[in-house]
Every structure is written in C-alpha cells, then in structure tokens.
Amino acid sequence: MANSQDNHNLFENLRLELRRGSLVLAVLACLRSEQYGYTLRKELADCGMEIEEGTLYPLLRRLESQGLLLSEWREADKRNKRFYRLSPLGSEVLEQLLAEWKSIDSSLNEIVKG
C-alpha cells in the first residue's frame, strides 16, 4: 500500500516537473494575442494546461521582468485589467523555444519508438 503511494508520489513529482518546463512555452504561445490573466488562465485550462493562479501570476511577472512580455492596465468590462502580450524579444524567444520543443519531440518519438 505504502509502495503504491510512493510510486504515485514519484509519478506526480515527475509529471509536475515535465509540465513546469512546458508552462512557459504555453503561456508565451497564448500571449501572441493580448489577454489578461483570467482569460489566459481559462484558455490554458480549456487546452488542458490547468495552471493555478498562484503559479500563473508570479510567472507572468517573471516573464515581464525578463523582457519577454509587455503589460498595460486598461479598462475592459467596466473594470481595470492588466493586459499582457508578447514583446518583440518574447516573440523571438518563443520561436526558438518552439523549434527546440519540436526537436525534443521528434527525438523523444525516435527514442520511444526504439
């Protein structure tokens, strides 16, 4: 029983690690069109990439401070919202990351096929 729980925990940790790496890519890709946090979160969830608010907002801040995102406060639906979009540097990095991801994907496919 304890062994199966350990295996489950191990799998969960590895799964989270795997997802964590791809979150940046997913967020950058979604922000090719401007969005605010709540709609971004919903879009990610709709695509099967659920992300907690406590992870998303600090991540957006980090990406902005790295110059990959731009943000501005603007009124929408009668409330002020902070809109994020990719910066020119962000677009460039996204292209590079996508190329890298495709290369990893095809390598992994080769390896998995055996």
Next chain:
Amino acid sequence: MQLLDRYLKNLAKLLPTGQREDIIRELSEDIQSEMEDKESELSRPLTEAEQLELLKRRGTPLQVAAGYSQNKGTLAFGPQLIGPVLFPFYARVLLFNLGLTFVIVGAIFAAIALSGQPIRLSELFSNILLQIAVQLAVVTTIFTLVERHLDSHSYSYKREEVQVEFVARIKQDILVRSTKPQEVSRFDSIAILVASSVALLWLQSLWAKPFLIFGPAASLIAFAPVWHRIYLSTVFIMLATIVRACINLAQPNWVHFRDVAAVVLDAAALAVIYVLMFAHTWVVPIDTSASGQHIATVVNQWTTIGIWASAVISLVQAIKDLIRLYKNWRWSGSNPL
C-alpha cells in the same frame, strides 16, 4: 466583498513592498472575475461560504505571497533541514535576533571606545563571529525541530501536502477572525513557541556567560543585582508562555484559555519591567577602575532607552490582548452556540 477585502488586506501585508499595490490590483481583478463567472453560472450571488471556499482554494495569503517572494530558499546540510514554507520565517527570526544582538554588542563596544579603552579588531571580529554562531545554532535547531515535527506528523501524506495543510490551518483565522474567534492560529502558537524558546536559551546563555553580551567589557562590568531579583520570574514567564503555546498548538479551540493566559502573562511581564525601570542601575563595574565605571555609565544610559521602549511595547501588547479578551468574551456571550 468584505471577505475578499480582508483576504487581500492580509495578503498585502506579506507581499514585497514595491509590487504590493500592483499585485493586489491584479489579484483582486482576477478573483472578482472568477466570482462573477460563478455567479452567472449559478444565476445568483455567491454566499459567504462559497466565497470563502473560492478563496481557500486559491490558497492562504501566506501561500499566495510565497509565490511572489524572491526568496525561495531552503536550508539543507545533506538532508533538507528547513523547507520553503518555514524558511522565510526562519530568515526573519534569525535576522531579527542577530540585528538585536548586534545593536547591544555595538552599544557595548561603543561604551568601551568612549571610555578610552583600546578595542582590538580581532576581539570585535571574534565577538561578532561568536554571536552569529550561537544565534545560528539556536534558531536553526528550533526551526529544524519544527520542520521535523511536521514531517513526523505527515503520516501517509506527502510533506508538501502537510505543509500546505499546516499553513492553511494556521492562517484560517485570518479569513474568519472578524466573524468568530474560532481557533488559536497554529502559526501564532508556533511563532510564540519558537520566539520564547530562543529567548529562554539566549537568557540562559547570557546568564552563564556574560561575555556573550558584554564582549570584552565582561571583565569590567557585570549584571546589577536587579537582574538577579527578576531572573526567576522572567524564566517562569517564558516557560509559562511556552507551555501556553504548546497547549494551544494541541488545543487550538481553547481560545479563552489563550486570551486569559495572554493577559495574565502580560501583567506579569509588565510587573517585571516595572521593577527593572525603577532600578536605575542595570550594570555595575566589577572593580573601581575609571574605565569600568565609565563603561557602566554609558551602558546604563543605553539600557534606559531599551527598557522604556520595552515598557511601551509591552503596554501596547497588554492593551491589545485585553481588548481581544473583551471582544471574544462578548462574542461568546452573544453567541452561546
């Protein structure tokens, strides 16, 4: 939206100052959007319980703030001693203790310098190193024990889950404090337990080795008799505070016990400070040398300020505890169930 306002207010206190307003605005907007979505789904306004549930799901203010913290440190020598949830508190307690100790040591060295005694750099350096080593050892040991306690109570859960549960439970009162004095926050109990244990160990060390506080001046000055008069009472108050925190850690619903004990202990602490305030002399020269007398005079002048500051802080704390006792008592009087 009272609940949301309180949640955000408590969260704001824990956020980095420079980004506080911006983060709160953004999170407030996000939470309101989610609440509106839920309301349109249900075609009715959310009840307070539903709002509370939604906020709880997002995490406690402490957890949310931790996500924005630049400091995601842990302490490990081989195995991890202090995890990321406790680490910010560990760092704060350590910094506070070291800061306070350095102020006192600085005052002692200033007194020595003013008395015309030569100060050797090696002496100053070794004293500072000793303070760092002692504080580091004491505070790290206590926090490691708290971390171990969390581990040993994890049972079949993952440690992260236990920590999340721990933080959720200790911060629960932040969300509901103004409606009902439900439970004594476990966070408060642990904070008091750690702080009092550190203070007690520190007091014992100073008592046994005055060099720890007086540095090289220990050969010239000593504690005045007033400290001997209040020593046992002070130890008793600290022990009683530790026992009180342990009891409330095990029985968080003993709110009235906490309230009454806090007021009694505040009164005892004020009585000790009263005795100290009117002693006028807190250190005495060991011999009749002019430098010893001069150092004692300077240290006594500094101590006056310190004791008056402690008196003001203790008085404010006593008033706050009295108000809490009155409010909680009145609440139970009007809500017997």
